[in-house]
Amino acid sequence: MFDPTRPFVLLDDVAAGRARLFSGLIEAVVAETADAVLPALTRLVAPRPWAGFVGFEAGYALEAVLPERSAPAGEPLLWFGHFAHDVVVDAKALLGGGPASLGDAVPGIDHPAYAARLARVAALIAAGDIYQANLTFNALVAVGGHPLHLYARLRAGSRAPYGALLFTGSLWVLSFSPELFFRLDGRQLTARPMKGTARRGGDAAEDAALAAALQADPKNRAENLMIVDLLRNDLSRVGDNVAVPALFDIETYPTVLQMTSTITATARAGMTAADVLARLFPCGSVTGAPKIRAMQVIAEVEDAPRGVYTGSIGAISASGDAVFNVAIRTLVMAPGWPAARLGLGSGIVADSAAPDEWAECLAKARFLHRRGTPDLIETMRVEAGTICDLGRHLARMTASAAFLGIAFNPDAARALLVRVCAGATGRARLLAAPSGALAVQLGPLPQTPAGAVRVAVVPLPVDTDDWRLRHKTGDRDFYDAARRTSGEFEAVFVRPDGYVTEGSFTNVFMRRGGVLVTPPVGEGLLPGILRARLLAAGEAVEGRLTAADLDGGFFIGNALRGLLPAQRV
Structure with missing residues (x-):
């Protein structure tokens, strides 16, 4: 029986409709200080299943040349639970419904201060000190309602393949990440970094144009390629046969378009999931390149720790397989906090402009107010069984369905309309649900006042x-x-x-x-x-x-x- 007052981890592939619930905590492995991080990671071994998170600042404890950094107040650097239960669940049914509200993301920094930080990073890039740095800041989001209900509200519009809801007993983490850090299946390693973002268009045609522009954009391609090279190098530390089977792919999400690339390798014999995590963490897409120097720059330029944001949430199964996300689009909160914390950021390269990067960061907060996919509607005039402009109505619904990712069958819709409207005069209302289910409502024509x-x-x-x-x-x-x-x-x-x-x-x-x-x-x-x-x-x-x-x-x-x-x- 699920008890949300006790620690648990829900790993949630919203896009595919799959979720795993880890509950019944037997033991927690927690690192509060830098010197506890590596010993904690060494305890995450099969056949005991583990699920939890590694905060971004834990990465500084994994490289001797980096300064120690603390997590935000009230957060550990690392938290993993060994749970009695690891089961597949219906996340929507598990979460239930209830009142939940979210305010706008209020940045903890203004644009001039952000521009000054970006200028510091740009100067280092111009001097050849680094090639790229991921620059972030924290924002606060006023929230109301239980975290379960907040997560349920946001997941409906996220379509995030690497979502997670986690409760440590004192800290709540709500992640709607589209980004895979790494997956370990047997000895097959896969990483899929995201680097390069554009807004969604208003329709499928504009989406396609924006996607093509993003894929061809020299800045975004250069930024993505730098991280691919970094991840190739990182994977070579734990595996052989490193390859890049996909470069500069564009993935569509409810509020943004993302450029991704895929890197694969074969893990060396004896390499455990915890070993891979320790050697790869943090993901290069949220640091910059070269990785170590970029992390030093982040420590110098950013004025607050990131915490779980840009860290990783995931699980190691009893078989030793593992999957971990990059914890972006992630809210952190605790009882008594006046607001949730949300991290926002972007990759800075030589030609980055402060207004553009600031706008990109703010655009990444739009997921907070994206609702679940609504029904599509077409309202048609019917005269003696003839549905006026039926072809145009179906074409418009087809285009909207493609934009929203709804499985719409225009032939089935046409057949249903013809059957329901046979011999009728009035108003036909066609509805297409996100599931693809169709319905037709037939009613009288509306009355219109005489004159203007x-x-x-x-x-x-x-x-x-x-x-x-x-x-x-x-x-x-x-x-x-x-x-x-x-x-x-x-x-x-x-x-x-x-x-x-x-x-x-x-x-x-x-x-x-x-x-x-x-x-x-x-x-x-x-x-x-x-x-x-x-x-x-x-x-x-x-x-x-x-x-x-x-x-x-x-x-x-x-x-x-x-x-x-x-x-x-």
């Missing part, structure tokens, strides 16, 4: 690059709330730069010189079906509109209601 409808013009309530703006999903409360608050038939949104985007359920059009003008999709809006039809027919063109343009009358419309005259109120 009243429309409020209000500020856009989310960032203009929010992916939700370009996809029709069940997560549109931010729009619906603004319309309800206005009290009008519709609310049209305006970006901070003054340009109009769309309505909460309609696109916007204005007549200029005999043709309808509608805002470009790139402004941050849904590619509506009526809009697509009018553009294809040459009855509308894309062009920017300001709020002032709407003063003399305009149109709103969607595939269900058609084009409606509108007046601003």
Whole structure:
């Protein structure tokens, strides 16, 4: 029986839907001081299974030339448990549900101070002292609710293959890491460092363009290659036949694109998982190159210890196999703490610019507010059994499904719609769940007021690059709330730069010189079906509109209601 008041470790592959729970603590191996780290690691031997973490500062105890560094207050340098139970579980069912809240990440450093630190690192790179350094800082995140429920909330939107939830009895660690440090299967060693990050696009086409740009970017390729060379060297300390079967791959996650490479080796006979951990730790992707000198620079430049962040969480099985993550996207908290601690960082190379690196660090905190994948929705007009614009609706849902990683079958959706809507007139609502399950709801057509409808013009309530703006999903409360608050038939949104985007359920059009003008999709809006039809027919063109343009009358419309005259109120 799982008891969350006692120490446990949950290793959670959210992407694959697999999780292992280690519970029933028999013995804990803990290193509070630098001189205790190596003796602690030597105790992590099969056939006893172990699960736990190594904090970043423990790495300084593994190299004689490095200065000793302490972990943050209240954290050990290393904590592993020998558990009575190691079982496969349904993590979602195990965690349950409950109230949980997270605030924004508040950096413990401002941009000018960060830029000054980056300048110190850049000067060392320019002098040839190092090639790269991973520069990080801590942020605080206000949290509410039990850590189990916080983890459950964040895991739904993470798709992290190397997630972990760990409780030592006094310290909680919530990790949503996409990065593998190393895996040991028999004598086969695999490392997959991540180095190179870009934001997600608003749709599949923009995603593909951003991924191609990231893969071709000289800075990111150079940064990634440095770490590959470092890991090749590290793996040669514990194995033979070192190879790089994959270089500069791009992996897609809910909020970012990541560049990864894969390095493999054959562990030498007699080399245990604990030996590998001791010789490889910390991962080169979170230090820099050359590794030892980069760690010295980190100790000089960063003003606070990292703790579990950029350390590693993982397990050694009874057979001696092991898997360890790189503990990025990781929250640490304890009872009585006013907030959770979150580490943020990026790799600094010769041409790094402080504004870009600062923005990359902040972008890595976006996972805090990424919700689980919502249902996709298409709302269609049905006339005597004919589903209007069915091809366009299915094409849009197919594109959104590809972007969100939903297994959508358009042929199955078409067949279901045709069957449900046979002979009907009204509104058909197609829903595609994240699992790929389909449902159709059939109802009457909506009533529309006679004459020009009243429309409020209000500020856009989310960032203009929010992916939700370009996809029709069940997560549109931010729009619906603004319309309800206005009290009008519709609310049209305006970006901070003054340009109009769309309505909460309609696109916007204005007549200029005999043709309808509608805002470009790139402004941050849904590619509506009526809009697509009018553009294809040459009855509308894309062009920017300001709020002032709407003063003399305009149109709103969607595939269900058609084009409606509108007046601003």
